[in-house]
Amino acid sequence: MKTPDIDAKAVKTENSQSASKEIATLIPGGVNSPFRSFHEVGGHTIFFKAAQGSQLTDIDGNQYTDYLGAWGPAILGHSPPSVVKACQEAVESGAVFGAPSLLELEMAKSVIRHFPSIQQIRFVNSGTEAVMSAIRLARGYTGKDIVIMFEGAYHGHSDSVLGSTTHQSSAGLLGATRERTVLTPFNDLDALTIALNKHCGQVAAVIIEPVCGSMGVVLPEPDFLQGVRKLCDDHELVLIFDEVLTGLRVAKGGAQALYGVSPDLTTFGKALGGGMPIGAYGGKREIMSALMPIGEVYQAGTFSGNPVTMAGGIEVLRLLDDDAVYRVLETRTAQLFNGIAALVEDRSLPIQLQRAGSMFSIIFSDHPVLNFQDSKRIDAERFAKFFHLLLDNGVYLPPSSVDAACVSAAHTSQDIDDTIEMVEHAFKRVF
Ligand SMILES: Cc1ncc(COP(=O)(O)O)c(C=O)c1O
Secondary structure (H helix, E strand, O other): OOOOOOOOOOOOOHHHHHHHHHHOOOOHHHOOOHHHOOOOOOOOOOOEEEEEEOEEEEOOOOEEEEOOHHHOOOEOEEOOHHHHHHHHHHHHOOOOOOOOOHHHHHHHHHHHHHOOOOOEEEEEOOHHHHHHHHHHHHHHHHOOOEEEEEOOOOOOOOHHHOOOOOOOOOOOOOHHHHHOEEEEOOOOHHHHHHHHHHOOOOEEEEEEOOOEOOOOOEOOOOOHHHHHHHHHHHOOOEEEEEOOOOOOOOOOOHHHHHHOOOOOEEEEEHHHHOOOOOEEEEEOHHHHOOEOOOOOEOOOOOOOOOHHHHHHHHHHHHHHOOHHHHHHHHHHHHHHHHHHHHHHHHOOOOOEEEEEOOEEEEEOOOOOOOOHHHHOOOOHHHHHHHHHHHHHOOEEOOOOOOOOEEOOOOOOHHHHHHHHHHHHHHHHHHO
16 A cells, blocks of 8 residues: 555456446345445445455455454454464364364363353354354343343344344344344443333343444443443343454453453354354353253254364464564554544544554544444445545445444554555545
8 A cells, every 4th residue: 555645546446346246146235244335335345355464455456454354353464374274274184073173172271261251162153143142042041031232232143133223123023023122222321220120020131242343433431331240130130241343352351351340141253263254152151051962052053163263263362362462453553543543633523533452443423422322423425435535545444434443463553654644635535
């Protein structure tokens, strides 16, 4: 990314443009996950053929400095050599056995080493599966139905967490499912208290992203998570931290370590698999013991805990044991964040910068975003223009005004300086 002249479009994307037309005839919307479409920002999607470190290469041969991080997994950058090697060796030894391997044992030990709240764990294949299974487990364990979640949170695409009027709702859900999911505003303990009292004796679980990543990066206000923990204890229900995104990103040990609040169950995904598809859920032994074959709650999976994913995950967690990696993540993210903050302050721009660890958002709004209602007042049109200016000049942000962007340990100081320079040019154009 060398072009400081924002007006001269540095990338030419004819091949992506024609691929995006053709693929839309075969795959709905041209994407296998709607987030990937450019629905919000307009234009055609970019097709990639390679990703290495902080850089993405598209099918027209353009390079982009990547702040999508594959929506979270690329915490060490793309294709870290030792993770690739571990996965290759695992494939060569047999990609899937459908029976236990020692890699599952080692991976379980690795996660538990990072997260003391986990006494037992199950590995699945995505964050969605982890959340779906944790909710079923909480219902089976408590014998209760209702799940409380927070407006604007994203917990994947299982029915229980879409059965609401949050920004990721869906047609095709049973009415009964919708009724058993109750929404309450993030950062509002009074509202949670009212919801719990209203459904007293019927609530199985409260599920929360301890730091929200899909309505702008929204931090919990002081004592909010402690308050949620206490209310869950008072009402004797299961507190689930959805750390699919935050797990390794906001701190070593996740948001639960950062804020000192211990959930009953935690869901994981994304960065935990070293780029391989992964999900996991775990927590108190007493609750996890309700799972079949010892208990009565069913959850299964042909590819769950497969050797390739386990090998990738073990290596990622081994690399993340080194505090130096977290220092690099912090240094690079702070460099980017402070650089952009200085630009915003200089010109008093109506932009909120919010971050936790290596995830951040540049929110086009003149007021801080503390909850879903705040996030709805974002200037999406201006964001779209900003997004395309950066994209055209080799900086890839999430194609969404509210989803978290990610920095990796592979970003160099030069990457960040170049990005700040490009952001400065883009701000001048959009404001
Ligand atoms: C907090 C959170 N939970 C769950 C999920 C779902 O994970 P997956 O996309 O792997 O199914 C996501 C994905 O964005 C997420 O951010």
